[in-house]
Each structure stands twice: as structure tokens, then as C-alpha cells.
Amino acid sequence: MTPAQHSALFAAQQQIIEQIALGVDIHLCLHNICEQIEAIIDSKNAKSSILTLEGNQLRHGAAPKLPPEYCQAIDGVTIGDNVGSCGTAVYTEQQVIVSNIATSPLWANYKTIALAHGLQACWSTPIFSSDNKVLGSFAVYYTHPNAPTALDLKLIERFTHLSGLAIEKARSVAREKALSLELQRSNDKLKAFIEVIPDLGIIFDEQARYIESYGASNELQCNSLNNEQRISSLPLGDPNKVISIITKTLKTEQVQLYEYELNCMGNRHIFEARTSIINNYLLDEPNKKHVLWMIRDITERKLAEEQVKKLVFYDPLTTLPNRRMLTDTLELMISESKKQLLFGTLLFLDLNDFKRINDSLGHVIGDEVLLEVAMRLKTVIKNAGIIARIGGDEFVILPKHLSSNKNNAQSQAIVCAKQILDCFKNPFKINNCSYKITVSIGISFIEGPDTTSNDVLKRADTAMYSAKKFGGHRFAFYDPALQHELDLRLQLESDIITAIKEKQFVAYFQPQLDCQGNIIAAEALIRWIHPIKGIISPYYFIPVAEQSGLIDQLQSSVLFDACMLIKTLEQTQQLHDSFCVAINISACQFITHSLYNNIVSIVDAFGISPTRFKLEITESILLDDMAENIAQMQQLKAKGFRFSIDDFGTGYSSLAYIHTYPVDELKIDKSFIDKIHEGNRGSAIVSTIISLAHNLGFNVIAEGVETAEQAKTLTQLNITGMQGYYMAYPMPAAEFISWLKQQRNS
Known part of the structure; x- marks a missing residue:
């Protein structure tokens, strides 16, 4: 090295070290390093480059003489074997000298872009930190094939070391700034918390001496505490207990809890104290431990707990x-x-x-x-x-x-x-x-x-x-016998719930025919198809379902099947306009006021007109809360539903009220049909009911018709329709559809 080069190198090092020490921007510093080596190496063709390692990618640091397009192209390249000179040097952590890019296997995937910018040689050296971790690469390019001299390698070593110092210092400064910013944010958060929390924090040293406090508490009046105060003068309850808790906290290094009462501003207050160890609290005494004593007023919580305790053991209405x-x-x-x-x-x-x-x-x-x-x-x-x-x-x-x-x-x-x-x-x-x-x-x-x-x-x-x-x-x-009866009822209730979940309840449909044998309606009758017991009679489970509040779910199942039937018949064009399905309504559904919503929601979901349904109610409903029941019936009538009184004549004497109810039909109970041929008296009752129905503008259906003689007599009495085993038994939906087709074809 000539004296002039030696002097230039010394001056360059001095200048670069000053920039590093003064914290000059890393890009300016690296830019200066590149310019200095390019000046000292004494070659117009030398072009230096510094890349920094971020993760497993090399990012542009400085390259004063390299074309910007080339710098942009290699910015972000992933290190590895055969990734040019720089990528390989950083990956292998060894210096890589390529004197001819065109022939080097390391540049096989990158030589096109290098040669396009006139770069034919590249000497790359990994940049290391003080703890021997790779920070990036320092490279010297030439526009012609060229190999380094011993002086070149020595200069590269010096400037690579300077690059490492600059990068390491810049990253250290960046970390310090980030930590400082994070610390400032933490302090700001802590300050905000301290300003709004109602708790008071007091710091004690190892001798249980007061150091300082945080937060505020009007009840405790601790805004003017000073480090000259003794524990006995602090509003913390029994001083000996306080000292004992501080000592135990220091000994066990575990959180301690302490409740105590004070008379604050003339009122009884209950406080909860929690303690915790704080290490390195004082900078000038880093080895000493301190205790944080956090105080919270829990008076309202304690009073609430007492009230809850009363509620746990006493009825709030009657006490x-x-x-x-x-x-x-x-x-x-x-x-x-x-x-x-x-x-x-x-x-x-x-x-x-x-x-x-x-x-x-x-x-x-x-x-x-x-x-x-x-x-x-x-x-x-x-x-x-x-x-x-x-x-x-x-x-x-x-x-x-x-x-x-x-x-x-x-x-x-x-x-x-x-x-x-x-x-x-x-x-x-x-x-x-x-x-x-x-x-x-x-x-x-x-x-x-x-x-x-x-x-x-x-x-x-x-x-x-x-x-x-x-x-x-x-x-x-x-009475043990009564208990057994109740146990059976509870078991049946449980079985009904299981049957609902497993969809064991289905609707059977029994036709209603007019006097000419034409179908006018069908009654949907619930059947429980038990997987072991077979078909279970409704008379066995309906009363329990009503008493246990399960009747709505059963009726929803029947209504769903009825809607499916009507939808199928409409799609196959097998229905005439007046055909409808009769659905039985339980009296308890009127009481709970659930009838309208339950029925309308299902029918609307299927898009079926409510006129396709008539709701069968018993006479007992007519006399139970008359005004309310009429209001519910009228609401459903306005929607399009029709009403039929089932088992007419067997319940209360409702003749005085029947004209006030919005009903469309009467159903004569089977017990009267059975006696229709037992002398004049039997047929007279049926005849009277039919006449009454016609005079009030009602249709009238006879149920339980089982013989041709009964059907003939009812036809002579001008009955609207008949239902019973003589016409057809109740059938599942698929069987009903087949039966309907046969009737139309016969």
C-alpha cells in the first residue's frame, strides 16, 4: 500500500467511525463507506455494494455507482447456494470471489441481469457482528473480468469491518428507540390506569417503611402522605397486622389478602388489601425488595354479598x-x-x-x-x-x-x-x-x-x-300407591319427550264425506308409533302432554304432517277448493295464549292458505274465560282459519253461548250416533242438533259412523258430512293419498 493510500485509508476510517459514533443515518453512513473504498481502491471500474440481511433475504443498503435498476432487481433476494456472490457468501458465511460472472456456476440464475448492466466480476464478503452473527454482505463489482490483489482483499476486510460496526450500531440505536418508545407507551398506559382506578397503591420497603403512593382515595384521605409517616398513622387498620402481612409477603414472595374496616368521613367502609413483591424499584438500590400494598374499597360489594345471602335463603316476596x-x-x-x-x-x-x-x-x-x-x-x-x-x-x-x-x-x-x-x-x-x-x-x-x-x-x-x-x-x-301412579306419569312424560326428539309422533288422516260419498275434509289424528310397543292410543298420552306443557310440540308435529299432505295434494292437483284438514286444539293452548303464533308460523312457512284448516275445539272451551277465548278465535278467523265444535252435546250446556262464538261447524259425538236407532229418542237428539246447526248457519258432521244404517239415517236427516269406520279408517298420509286416488277412479 502506498503512503498516499495508507493516509487515505486512515482518513476514511476516521471519518466513518465519527459518523458511526454520532449516529448518522445508516444509509448515509453505508453510502460513505462505499464511496471511500471506491476512491482508495483506485479503479474507475470498481463499484461497491452493501446489502443487509433481514430474515433470510438481502435488502439494499448502499451502492453509489451500481445502476438503480440492478439494485432494485436484487433487492429482497433469498440467500442460498448458487445465489450469486452475495447470496452465497451470506449463506455459507465465507468470502466468495467470482472473477468472471459469465462463467461462474454461482451466477447461473442471475448472470443475465448482471451482464445486462455491464457487471462481469463480483467479490463478496459476509459482514459479521461483534458476536459473530451475519449482518449482510460487502461486495465490489467490476465491469470486466477481474480477480482481487492482496491489497484489494485487505481493503475489503477493513471496510467490511466498518460496515459491520455501522449496521450493528444502527440496529442497536433502533432497538433502543423501540424500547424507549415501548417504555413510554407503558408509562403512559400506567399513568392513565393510575388516574382512573379507584384503588390506592402504597409502596413499603423491607423495613415496612412508607416510600410513596399512587392513585387516589377520597375515603382514605391519603392524598398528602409523605415518607416520614409511620404505619400506625396510615389508614390501614391494625399496624401490627400490616407489618405481619408485609413480612409474610417478603418471605413467601406470594400475594397476600387482608380485609379490614375503617370509619371514613363518618361512614363504615370495608377495604381489601392485596400485596405483591416489586424488584428493582429504586435505581440506586436495585437489590432491595419492596412491597406494593394495593387498597380497594369493597363496601358496596360486601353489602351486595350480604343481600345475595338473604336472597339465597329467603323468598324475596314473602320474606x-x-x-x-x-x-x-x-x-x-x-x-x-x-x-x-x-x-x-x-x-x-x-x-x-x-x-x-x-x-x-x-x-x-x-x-x-x-x-x-x-x-x-x-x-x-x-x-x-x-x-x-x-x-x-x-x-x-x-x-x-x-x-x-x-x-x-x-x-x-x-x-x-x-x-x-x-x-x-x-x-x-x-x-x-x-x-x-x-x-x-x-x-x-x-x-x-x-x-x-x-x-x-x-x-x-x-x-x-x-x-x-x-x-x-x-x-x-x-299413600305409596299414589306415589307409584305419579312415578308412572313422570316416566310417561319422559318417554313423550324422547318420542318428540325421535319423531315418533305422526298424523293419521280420516276422511269426512258428504251424503253423496264425496270427500269434503279429513281429520288429522295423532298417533304415537313406538319402536317397541307399536301404536299407542292418544287417550293414554294426551292428558299427560297437556299437563306437562308438551301439547304444543305434539300439535306442531300433527300440523306439520297436515301441511305436507295438503302441499302434496295441491302439487298433484287432487284437491278441490273447499277441502280442508281438521286439527284438534287443546283447551290449555287457549290458556297459554300460544295458539295463534304456533299455528300461523307453521302454515305460513308452507305457504298454505289458512282456509285449508278447521280447528276443532271442545265445548268446555266455550265456557272457560269466554271473552278471552272469543278474542283468540276471532284473531284466527281473521287469518282465514275455520272452527268446529268437537264432541258436541257431551260437555256443558253451551246452547246459550254458541251463537256468540265464531264457529263454522258442529260435530255430533259418537255416543249419539251409536244410539240413533234406539227408538225415537235416539234419532230425535241427532235431528235436533242438525236442525240447530242449520238454523245457526253451521255445517254439521257426524263422527263415529260405523254402519250403513247409520249413514242412511243421517243422510235422511240432511247431515253435512260423516266420518267413521264405515267410510274409512284413519290412515297414514301416503295411504290416504292412495285411497283418495281410488275414490276418484271409482
Whole structure:
């Protein structure tokens, strides 16, 4: 190296190191490095380039003399074997000298672009960090084939090292800036949290001395704390307890919890403290540990918990003990009964027809009735037992006294039950109105080594239903036979639920014909196709479905099948305009007000006109809440549905009301059809019903027609239509369609 080159190299190094130290922009610094080596290497053809490694790609750093198009083309190249000089050098972490790009196998995939820009030689050296990690590549290009001299290699080594220092310094500065920015963001977040949280944080040192505080608490009045204060002067409760908790936190390095009460500004407040270790809290004392004492006012939460506790054990309406408290008390009594071989009793009360009051007069009146019931029971029982409301209109009396003799326990229960019945003799006067309320009482014994609280309640509930069964406003003791009957009912209810899920319920269709034998309608009749028991009669499961609230789902199944049938017949053009399907409606569907939505939603979904359906109701519906039922019927009539009174003549005498209801048809019950040939009296009743129907503008259908003689007589009496085994049995939909085709072809 000539003295002039040596001097130039020294000056270049000095300038570059100053730029690195001053934090000059990395691109300017790398640009200067390239220019300096190009000047010292003393060749107009030398063109230097610095690429930085990001992941496994090389990105453009500086290349003052290289064509911009070439720099752009190789920017982002992925390192690997045979990826030019730079990609290979970085991948292998070794210097790669290519004196002739045109013939080098390393440039096989890249020589076209290099030669297109007049580049024929490339010497590339990997740039390393101080911890020997590859940062990029330093390259010198020539516009003619050329190999480096020893001086060239020495210069490249010097400037490669300078490039590494520059890149490493720039990345370090970038990391510091990112960390500083992240720290600033964290501080800003912490500051924002501290400003809005209601908690107060206090810092203590290892000697439990106050250091400083964060946050604010008006209740604690800690805004003017200073590090001269002792723990005894801080609003933290018992100082000895505070010191103990701080010591335990330092020893275990685990979060500690502490609750205490203070009188703040004349009011009782409950606070919760949580502690945690803080390391390196003070910069000048990094080895010392500190404790963060976080305080939160939990007064409202504690009061709410107390209120919840009351709600857990007491009925919110009557303030009587609820089922949970009753069960706990009953279990204690059962335990005492078992230990001392004593007998006790439990009385289960249910108000008769309370649901009618709730539905017709509203829950406000219903609640007033329940409050009055609670008051009357309190006057009877006083301190002799526990009165609990366990749900709805159900109350339980649990006498406190246990007897050594079962007969004595029974006698005491009878006296208590009679007193309860007596207290219901007088009407309930609410809002200047009087209501007659009666009650049914079931009584069970607390006895036996295996008795549980659930057993006692279940038996009393069963006995209560027995009292209802015999007319209500009476009491009854538990009868095992009745329990068996109830168990069977519950099992049937469970089987119905399973059958609904498994789609075991289907509709059968029985034709209704006019006097000329033409089909005018069909009644959809539900059938339970049990996989083991076969077809189960509706008379067996319909009452249970009604009582358990499952009737809506059963009817939806029937209506769905009816819609499918009508849709099929319409598509095959087998229906005349007046044909309709009769659907049976349960009285309980009127009570729950679910009828309109359930029916309309299914019919609308199929796009079928409601005129295709007539809804069959029983006479009992006509007399039960007349105004409300008429309103529901009129709503359905307005939609297009028709109404038929099923089993007419067997229910209540509704002749006085029938003209006020929006009905279209009467169905004469089978019991009258069976007697139609039993003298003049039998046919007279049927004739009267037919005449009544015609005079009121109703159609009239005879059901249960089983003989030709019955059909002939009904035809002579001008019946609108007939239904029964004489015409056809109920059939599945597919069989009904086939039957219909045969009728049309015959």
C-alpha cells in the first residue's frame, strides 16, 4: 500500500467511525463507506455494494455507482447456494470471489441481469457482528473480468469491518428507540390506569417503611402522605397486622389478602388489601425488595354479598324461608330423628286454582294473595315451626317438635292441617274485591334410617295431589300407591319427550264425506308409533302432554304432517277448493295464549292458505274465560282459519253461548250416533242438533259412523258430512293419498 493510500485509508476510517459514533443515518453512513473504498481502491471500474440481511433475504443498503435498476432487481433476494456472490457468501458465511460472472456456476440464475448492466466480476464478503452473527454482505463489482490483489482483499476486510460496526450500531440505536418508545407507551398506559382506578397503591420497603403512593382515595384521605409517616398513622387498620402481612409477603414472595374496616368521613367502609413483591424499584438500590400494598374499597360489594345471602335463603316476596333454607333445616331434623329414633311430619300446601287468579287478574293481585297467605300461615304456626315458600303457590310447614310416638306426630299434624284449612275460610279482600281461596295439604312423615329430605318433600307433594284429586281444601297423608301412579306419569312424560326428539309422533288422516260419498275434509289424528310397543292410543298420552306443557310440540308435529299432505295434494292437483284438514286444539293452548303464533308460523312457512284448516275445539272451551277465548278465535278467523265444535252435546250446556262464538261447524259425538236407532229418542237428539246447526248457519258432521244404517239415517236427516269406520279408517298420509286416488277412479 502506498503512503498516499495508507493516509487515505486512515482518513476514511476516521471519518466513518465519527459518523458511526454520532449516529448518522445508516444509509448515509453505508453510502460513505462505499464511496471511500471506491476512491482508495483506485479503479474507475470498481463499484461497491452493501446489502443487509433481514430474515433470510438481502435488502439494499448502499451502492453509489451500481445502476438503480440492478439494485432494485436484487433487492429482497433469498440467500442460498448458487445465489450469486452475495447470496452465497451470506449463506455459507465465507468470502466468495467470482472473477468472471459469465462463467461462474454461482451466477447461473442471475448472470443475465448482471451482464445486462455491464457487471462481469463480483467479490463478496459476509459482514459479521461483534458476536459473530451475519449482518449482510460487502461486495465490489467490476465491469470486466477481474480477480482481487492482496491489497484489494485487505481493503475489503477493513471496510467490511466498518460496515459491520455501522449496521450493528444502527440496529442497536433502533432497538433502543423501540424500547424507549415501548417504555413510554407503558408509562403512559400506567399513568392513565393510575388516574382512573379507584384503588390506592402504597409502596413499603423491607423495613415496612412508607416510600410513596399512587392513585387516589377520597375515603382514605391519603392524598398528602409523605415518607416520614409511620404505619400506625396510615389508614390501614391494625399496624401490627400490616407489618405481619408485609413480612409474610417478603418471605413467601406470594400475594397476600387482608380485609379490614375503617370509619371514613363518618361512614363504615370495608377495604381489601392485596400485596405483591416489586424488584428493582429504586435505581440506586436495585437489590432491595419492596412491597406494593394495593387498597380497594369493597363496601358496596360486601353489602351486595350480604343481600345475595338473604336472597339465597329467603323468598324475596314473602320474606319467608325458601326451598334452600327449608332443605337445610329439614336435613338437620332428619339427622336428629335418626339419632334419637323420633318422628316428625311435613305439610305441603298448594293453593287451588291459583293459576286462574294469576292469569285472569294479573301477577300484582296474585302477589297480594301470596302475601296474605303468608300472613295467615304465620298467625297459625307462630313459633311452632318453619313456614317456607318453595315456589309459585307452594308453601311448606315444618313443625319443630319431634315425637317419640308416630301416632302423636300424626295427631299434631292433623291439628295443624285443620288450623290451616280454617284460616282459609274467610275470603281474601284485596283492592276492595273478595276472593275465595282454598288449599290442598299433603302430609308426609319424617321417619326411617334411609329417609332423605327429597323423599319427605316428594311424598308430601304426592299426598297433596291426592287431596286435590278428592276435591281440594282438605288434607291427605302420603299413600305409596299414589306415589307409584305419579312415578308412572313422570316416566310417561319422559318417554313423550324422547318420542318428540325421535319423531315418533305422526298424523293419521280420516276422511269426512258428504251424503253423496264425496270427500269434503279429513281429520288429522295423532298417533304415537313406538319402536317397541307399536301404536299407542292418544287417550293414554294426551292428558299427560297437556299437563306437562308438551301439547304444543305434539300439535306442531300433527300440523306439520297436515301441511305436507295438503302441499302434496295441491302439487298433484287432487284437491278441490273447499277441502280442508281438521286439527284438534287443546283447551290449555287457549290458556297459554300460544295458539295463534304456533299455528300461523307453521302454515305460513308452507305457504298454505289458512282456509285449508278447521280447528276443532271442545265445548268446555266455550265456557272457560269466554271473552278471552272469543278474542283468540276471532284473531284466527281473521287469518282465514275455520272452527268446529268437537264432541258436541257431551260437555256443558253451551246452547246459550254458541251463537256468540265464531264457529263454522258442529260435530255430533259418537255416543249419539251409536244410539240413533234406539227408538225415537235416539234419532230425535241427532235431528235436533242438525236442525240447530242449520238454523245457526253451521255445517254439521257426524263422527263415529260405523254402519250403513247409520249413514242412511243421517243422510235422511240432511247431515253435512260423516266420518267413521264405515267410510274409512284413519290412515297414514301416503295411504290416504292412495285411497283418495281410488275414490276418484271409482
